[in-house]
Amino acid sequence: MPKHLLTPGPVPIPSFVMEAISQPVIHHRTPEFRSFYQELLSKLQYYFQTDSSTGTMIGSGTFGVECAIYSMFRPGDSVAVVDMGKFSNRWNLYAQLCSLKVHPLELAWGKAPNTQEIVAFVAQHSPKGIVLTHSETSTGTCLDLEEIAWQLRKAHPDLLIVVDAITSVGAQPYYHDAWGIDCSLAASQKALFNPTGLVAFALSERAKNALVPTDSADFRNFYNYLASAQTGDYPFTAPVNLLYGLNAALQHIEEVGLPALWRKTHLHAQTFRKALEEMGGVVRSEFPSETLTAFHFPDKDNESLRQDLWAQGFELAGGQGSWKNHVLRLSHMYPSDMEVLESLISTLRAMV
C-alpha cells in the first residue's frame, strides 16, 4: 500500500476524526442526540457560509446531487445542466431519468467554461433551475461560480441554482448566501476529510420553498430532513458515528478558519503546478480548480508514470472516461501536506 494517498477524494482521514467516530454510539431519539445535531447543523452554516438551513444525509456525493435534483424539481420542470466532465454528465443523465426537461450545455473536457455562454444559455431557455458543478473532479476544471451566480441571479431572480460543490466548498472560497446559491452539496470524503458516507447540504429560502412534500417515508426528499431538523431530529436512523466524525472536522475547520484552509489549498496547488511546468508537464484544464490538478506529460505513457509513482509510495488518481490512462490527478485538499508534496515533486522530477 502506498504511503501517501493523494487522490482527489477519498483523502486521508486525520486521527482526531477517527477518534471522534470511535466514540460510543448513542441512540438518535434522545435529547442528547438532538442537541449534538443542532450544534453540528450550525457548524455547517459556517462551512457553507450561510445563515439559512443546512442538513446531512447518508450517501455519497452522487446521491446528494441526485436527491437535490429530485427534491427541488418535478417531472416536466425544465432545468439547464452544464455538462463538462464525468460527474456533471451524471447530473445531466440523472435529470433526464427524473423526467425533467433537460437543457444540457455540453462543454469540452478541460476547456475553460465561458461564463457568458452559460449566462446566454440560461437566457435562451429560461429554465426553472440550473445544475452547476463548481469543480469537476474528472478534469480538475472550475467554473467561475461567483461571476456566473451573480449574473444569473441578477437576470433571473427566481432561478433555482443548484451547485455540486463536492470538491470545492471547504477548500476554496465558497459563499452560499453571498453568491445567491440555492442548494449547495458537499460530501464527507472530500474537503471534510471523513470516511465516505455522508452528504451535507445548504438550502436557501427559495430552495426550501421549492421543496415538495412527497411522503414521510421518502428517503431522498430533503423536505423530510429539514422538517425533522427543526427539532434536531433525523427522519430515519441517524448515522451517529459518522456525524461524530463530521462534527470533529467542522470543529477543526472553525478553529483553523476557512480563509486559512483556502490559502493552504491554493499554495499547495500553485507549488505543484509551478514545479510541473518546469518538468515539462501540462495542467490539463484551462481553468483549474484549486482542489485538484489533472495533468499529463506529453509524449509519455502517463498511466505507467502513475504506476511508478504508486510503487514509490505516492497514490494519485488516474483519468476517467475518455481521459482514462491519459492523466494523473492530484489532490490539494486538506490534509495535503507541503512536505509530502515536495517529496512527490522530487520523485516525479527524477522520473521524467
Add this chain to the structure above:
Amino acid sequence: MPKHLLTPGPVPIPSFVMEAISQPVIHHRTPEFRSFYQELLSKLQYYFQTDSSTGTMIGSGTFGVECAIYSMFRPGDSVAVVDMGKFSNRWNLYAQLCSLKVHPLELAWGKAPNTQEIVAFVAQHSPKGIVLTHSETSTGTCLDLEEIAWQLRKAHPDLLIVVDAITSVGAQPYYHDAWGIDCSLAASQKALFNPTGLVAFALSERAKNALVPTDSADFRNFYNYLASAQTGDYPFTAPVNLLYGLNAALQHIEEVGLPALWRKTHLHAQTFRKALEEMGGVVRSEFPSETLTAFHFPDKDNESLRQDLWAQGFELAGGQGSWKNHVLRLSHMYPSDMEVLESLISTLRAMV
C-alpha cells in the same frame, strides 16, 4: 449517558469493529479494493445463507428496502405489502410513492400474523411480488417467514419475495436460498453491530432477472451495484472505512458461526421474557421476534419506567407511532450480554 445501550438498533459497536474502520482509507479504484470487496461479498453469502449474489450500498435500512422496491418493480406493477407496524407501513407508503399498484394487508400491531391469511391474500390478488417484514422493529413481532415463503413459493413460482430482514438476519435463523427468498435486506447498525450507514442485500436469480437497467448514474438501482460487483467494483465512491467495519463483523460471525449467534439471541430473549413474566410485565407481541422484546407493565407509566432505567444506566427504546410512551423495547442482538441482562432484570425488579 447510560452505561448500557440496549436499543434494538443501533447496538453497541465492539472495539474490533471500530479498529477495523479506523484503518487507513484506500482508493476504491484499485486492485487492492477489488479483491477486498470480492471477499467481503462472499462473506455476505454466508451471512444470508445464499450461493447467489450479494451486495452493499450506502444507506440506512429504510433506504435499502426502498431501493429494493424501486429496483425490482416498475410503475403499475402490482405488489402486496404486509403492513404490521411502523416500518412495514413505510414499505406500503413507499410502494405507493413508486406508483406501484399496492395491495396492503393491514394487520393489528402486535397481533400474531396469520400465515394462512397472508397466503390467501396473495392467492386473491396475484401480485407480481410481495414485501414482507420478517421482524417488525416497532412491535417486536415476527412473521413465520419460513412457512410463509415455502407456501408462497410452492403456489406462485414467479412471485418476487422481498424481505426486510433488517432486525432478523444474523440474529435468528434466516435462509435466503432454502426459503426461496428473492431479495433480503440487512442494515449495518442491527445484527451486524456496525455504525449506521450501510445496507447489505442478497438477490436470487429471479430477482436479478427482474432488475431493470435505468441509467448508470442511478444510485438507487441494484442493477448498477451488481454490474460493478462482478469485478469487485463499486458503481459510486465506495464507503471504504464502513466496509472495513462490515468485513470485521462478518469475519467474526463466520468464526463464531451463525447457529451459535442464533442460540445466544434466543437464550437472551427467553431469559428476559421469563423474568418479565415473573415481575408482572407483558410481552406486547403475540408472536415475538427473537431479536427484540417490546413489553409493558399494565397499570404503570411505562415511559417513566424507561426514564428511570435510563437514569440507572440502561437505555431501552420507547414505543413508536401509536405505541409511543406505552412500551419499552429491548434488544437481544449481539453484542448483548447475559451479565448486563441479569443486572437489568434486578434493576427492573426493584422498580416494579
